Structure formats: C-alpha cells, structure tokens
Amino acid sequence: MKFVIAYIRPEQLPDVKESLSEAEFFHFTAMSVLGTAPKAEQRTFRGVEQKVTLFRRVRLELAVKDSQVELVIDAISKGAMESDGAGRIFVTPISDAVKIWTGERNDLAI
Amino acid sequence: MVETGLVRTKNAGNVLMKNVIDFSFAALGYFAFGYAIMYGSDGALIGTSGWFMVGVESPVEGVPVEAFWLFQAVFAGAAATIVAGAVAERMKFVAYLFYSFIITAFIYPVVGHWVWGGGWLAELGFHDFAGSTVVHALGGVCALVGAIMLKPRYGKFNKDGSPNVISGHNMPLVAMGVFILWFGWYGFNAGSTLGFDDPQLVARIALNTTMAPAVAAFAAMALSWIKYGKPDLSLSLNGLLGGLVGITAPCAVVGSGSAIMIGLISGILVVFAMEWMNKLKIDDVVGAFPVHGVCGIFGTLAVGIFGTAALGSPQDGLLFGGGFGQLGIQSLGIVACLGFTAVSIWIVFKVIDSVIGLRVSKKTELKGLDIEEHGMESYSGFQIFTTE
Numbered sequence: 291m292k293f294v295i296a297y298i299r300p301e302q303l304p305d306v307k308e309s310l311s312e313a314e315f316f317h318f319t320a321m322s323v324l325g326t327a328p329k330a331e332q333r334t335f336r337g338v339e340q341k342v343t344l345f346r347r348v349r350l351e352l353a354v355k356d357s358q359v360e361l362v363i364d365a366i367s368k369g370a371m372e373s374d375g376a377g378r379i380f381v382t383p384i385s386d387a388v389k390i391w392t393g394e395r396n397d398l399a400i
Numbered sequence: 401m402v403e404t405g406l407v408r409t410k411n412a413g414n415v416l417m418k419n420v421i422d423f424s425f426a427a428l429g430y431f432a433f434g435y436a437i438m439y440g441s442d443g444a445l446i447g448t449s450g451w452f453m454v455g456v457e458s459p460v461e462g463v464p465v466e467a468f469w470l471f472q473a474v475f476a477g478a479a480a481t482i483v484a485g486a487v488a489e490r491m492k493f494v495a496y497l498f499y500s501f502i503i504t505a506f507i508y509p510v511v512g513h514w515v516w517g518g519g520w521l522a523e524l525g526f527h528d529f530a531g532s533t534v535v536h537a538l539g540g541v542c543a544l545v546g547a548i549m550l551k552p553r554y555g556k557f558n559k560d561g562s563p564n565v566i567s568g569h570n571m572p573l574v575a576m577g578v579f580i581l582w583f584g585w586y587g588f589n590a591g592s593t594l595g596f597d598d599p600q601l602v603a604r605i606a607l608n609t610t611m612a613p614a615v616a617a618f619a620a621m622a623l624s625w626i627k628y629g630k631p632d633l634s635l636s637l638n639g640l641l642g643g644l645v646g647i648t649a650p651c652a653v654v655g656s657g658s659a660i661m662i663g664l665i666s667g668i669l670v671v672f673a674m675e676w677m678n679k680l681k682i683d684d685v686v687g688a689f690p691v692h693g694v695c696g697i698f699g700t701l702a703v704g705i706f707g708t709a710a711l712g713s714p715q716d717g718l719l720f721g722g723g724f725g726q727l728g729i730q731s732l733g734i735v736a737c738l739g740f741t742a743v744s745i746w747i748v749f750k751v752i753d754s755v756i757g758l759r760v761s762k763k764t765e766l767k768g769l770d771i772e773e774h775g776m777e778s779y780s781g782f783q784i785f786t787t788e
Binding site: 323 | 554555763766767775776783784785786787788
C-alpha cells in the first residue's frame with residue numbers, strides 16, 4: 291500500500307478532481323496549505339511593498355494499492371497539466387491501514 | 401455586505417471595491433450629468449439644464465437643492481450597486497467602472513425623469529413613490545442583462561444543465577447587510593415624502609415599510625421550508641429584501657393590510673424566481689433579479705392593485721373599485737422604463753465588451769479577483785479553500 295501525496299495549486303483542483311474521478315479514484319483528502327515557490331512575489335498593500343514567499347496550495351492525500359500507484363500519478367498529472375502542470379507528487383509506503391468500522395486491515399482497508 | 405457575504409472569500413474584496421466605487425461614481429456622475437437629466441427641466445423625455453449643478457433650484461419648497469440632490473444621488477447609487485451582486489466573481493473591474501458611471505450619469509436619470517422629474521410618465525399618472533421601478537427594477541434588469549451577457553461562473557452549471565452550489569462564505573455579513581438595508585429603507589421610503597408636513601403619511605409609510613418585509617421574510621422562510629425541507633437563511637433574507645422592494649412603490653397609498661399582502665406575495669415570488677434563474681441557466685450570484693427585478697415589477701403593479709385614491713394614488717386600484725385603469729398605467733410605465741433600460745444597458749455592455757472585454761480569464765476567475773484584480777487578499781492568514 292502506498293500513500294500518494296500531491297501538492298497542486300488551488301486553481302488546478304477542479305481539473306484534478308475530474309481526472310481522478312475519471313480514473314475511478316473517488317476517495318481522497320484535500321487540505322489547504324501554504325507552500326514555497328521558486329520565485330518570491332512582490333505585492334503592494336496600502337502602499338507598502340511586501341515580499342510574499344508562501345503561497346496557497348492544495349495538498350491531496352490518497353491511499354492506494356501498490357498496483358494502482360502509476361494510475362493515480364497519471365490521473366493527477368493529467369488534471370494538473372490542463373493548466374500549467376505545476377505541482378509535485380510524492381509516494382510513501384504505508385505499513386498498515388485500518389478501516390475502523392469493520393476492523394479490516396491492509397489492502398482491504400483501502 | 402449582502403453581496404460580499406454571498407461570494408467566495410477570494411472575491412470579497414472585489415465586490416466591496418465595486419460597492420465603494422458605485423457610490424463614488426454615483427456622486428460624481430449624478431452631480432455632473434445625472435441631476436440635470438433627471439430634474440433639470442420639464443421636458444417630456446429628459447431634463448436639459450443644470451449640468452454640474454450650475455444654476456439649479458430646488459424643485460421642492462423648503463428643501464435646499466443640495467439636500468434634495470443628495471437624497472436623489474443615493475437612489476442612483478442604490479440602483480447601480482444592484483448589478484454588482486449579479487455579475488460578481490467574473491466581471492472585469494475596469495469594465496464595471498465604465499458601467500457604473502454610465503448608469504448613474506445617464507440611464508437612471510432618464511427613467512427617473514420620466515417618473516419623478518416631470519416627464520411623460522408622471523404626466524400620465526404613473527405612481528412609483530420611492531422607486532420600485534425607477535431604482536429596483538431598473539437595477540434588476542441591468543443585473544439580469546449583465547448576468548446573461550457574462551455567462552455563468554466556471555463550475556456553476558454542469559454539462560447537463562444542473563446547477564451546483566457555490567456557497568457564500570459569510571452568512572453573518574449577509575444578515576448584517578440585510579438589517580442595515582432595512583434600517584436605511586426607512587430613509588428611502590418615509591424620506592421620499594420630503595418633509596414632515598403630513599406626519600400621518602410618514603407614519604403610514606414607515607408602518608408599511610415594517611409590515612411588508614416582516615411578512616416577506618416569513619413567507620420566504622416558510623416556502624423554503626416546505627419546498628426544500630429546512631428553513632433557509634439566505635432565502636429568508638432575500639425574501640425580506642424582496643418585501644422591502646415590493647412595498648417601495650406603493651408604500652404611500654396602501655394600508656397595512658395591503659402591505660401585508662404585498663409582503664407575502666413578494667416573499668413567495670423571490671423563492672420561485674430564484675428557481676427560475678437556475679432553470680434558465682442564468683448565474684445571478686446574489687439573486688439580484690429575483691429580489692429587485694421581479695419584486696420591483698410586482699411592487700409597481702401593486703400600486704394599481706392595492707392603492708386607493710383616498711390615500712393618494714392617482715386612481716383607485718383593482719381591488720378597491722378602480723378597475724384596471726391605474727394598473728394599466730403602471731404596466732405601461734414598467735414596459736417603457738424597463739424596455740428602455742434593457743436596451744440601453746445591453747448596448748453599454750456590448751460596447752464595453754467589444755472594447756475591453758467584460759469577463760476575466762478563466763485563470764483569473766479560478767485564482768480569485770481579489771488577488772488578480774486588486775493584488776491583495778481579503779482573508780490574509782486564513783486557511784481557506786479558494787476552489788473546490
């Protein structure tokens with residue numbers, strides 16, 4: 291089992307959601323986070339210059355079986371590429387998973 | 401406040417900017433051109449003197465012209481800002497600036513002249529005491545045209561035509577805004593008497609301005625409860641506003657029993673009209689047309705249904721023995737005013753669209769107008785979702 295974590299821009303979320311749905315990945319968690327960017331941005335607020343280094347990002351998390359990892363990566367990438375293809379995907383192994391209601395473990399829990 | 405609370409966080413500042421500029425431009429446009437067109441002279445179609453308020457005299461004895469101008473200018477601003485809510489979240493700010501000046505400087509004053517400035521509708525006996533047509537239906541129609549021309553927001557309607565919910569982000573702001581509007585409406589309606597010579601009249605108007613929205617709020621709440629299973633706060637608030645709009649024209653010439661009926665019907669109309677907008681696939685973000693357009697039209701007609709000559713209407717209304725006479729004049733006025741409004745605002749929007757474009761790009765719309773058009777966040781530091 292793997293935990294797939296994707297960081298995308300909020301503007302990409304509708305497209306990524308659609309591509310995940312098309313690939314039949316219906317269950318994931320989305321979080322609003324702040325992330326860095328290669329270039330800082332200059333903004334002006336009430337006449338004062340401000341250097342912005344942290345930007346709004348969306349962090350998606352989904353647990354998948356090993357066999358589905360590539361499919362998920364493709365689905366997320368397809369959605370993100372609809373705009374400018376920004377974002378990162380990370381895959382980490384999961385040592386155990388539990389579905390609380392039934393007590394099922396491992397692959398059955400995903 | 402109402403509009404701000406009903407849009408997403410990423411567009412809140414943009415809506416507020418539009419509201420601020422509406423009153424700024426209303427003051428400027430109505431000062432330079434608007435007042436002259438509306439009250440400058442007694443032509444049938446428009447006034448022609450008093451540009452930049454030079455040489456104007458007050459048309460009302462005992463009221464200084466500056467005070468009279470101020471009272472009229474805020475009506476103009478109110479009409480303009482109705483549109484801001486309907487076109488929210490996708491209209492270019494620059495395009496809105498042009499629209500805002502033109503409506504308060506030219507379009508609103510023409511209609512206002514016909515009805516209040518000695519124009520042809522006033523001559524015919526058309527009665528719109530505080531502006532159900534002149535302010536609200538006018539604004540509502542402009543809102544409708546704008547919402548149609550801008551097309552729905554990204555993600556509002558699915559491919560099969562079914563609507564999605566794009567939630568407002570702050571219901572407390574909406575509620576606060578509605579209460580502030582109700583409070584101010586006593587100025588609009590009761591203040592349109594322009595003096596306290598007739599305390600009975602002022603009191604009756606104030607009472608009607610209390611009963612109609614109160615009943616309308618209840619009616620909208622009850623109807624939303626019956627139709628959708630739970631009493632809906634935003635529909636109740638919109639219904640309340642609809643009641644205020646509906647009583648605006650007839651407030652001087654109806655008794656409180658009629659006011660209650662008018663409020664009841666207005667509240668019900670708002671709920672149904674919201675549904676029609678979705679069925680027609682028109683994305684009117686705050687329900688500006690249901691509240692101001694539909695109830696504005698109804699309120700104007702209500703003069704011809706519930707009004708009485710004893711209380712000051714030109715003729716008795718349909719339910720008080722007067723037949724269809726006044727109702728006919730009211731209908732004529734509605735068709736004329738709103739027809740003129742629809743055509744002229746369509747032209748204005750078309751011209752703006754061809755020169756600079758009306759709608760922002762998809763990327764801007766997704767990122768949010770606050771950051772893209774104004775370079776700042778309204779909710780800096782909040783952990784929020786700007787898309788779903």
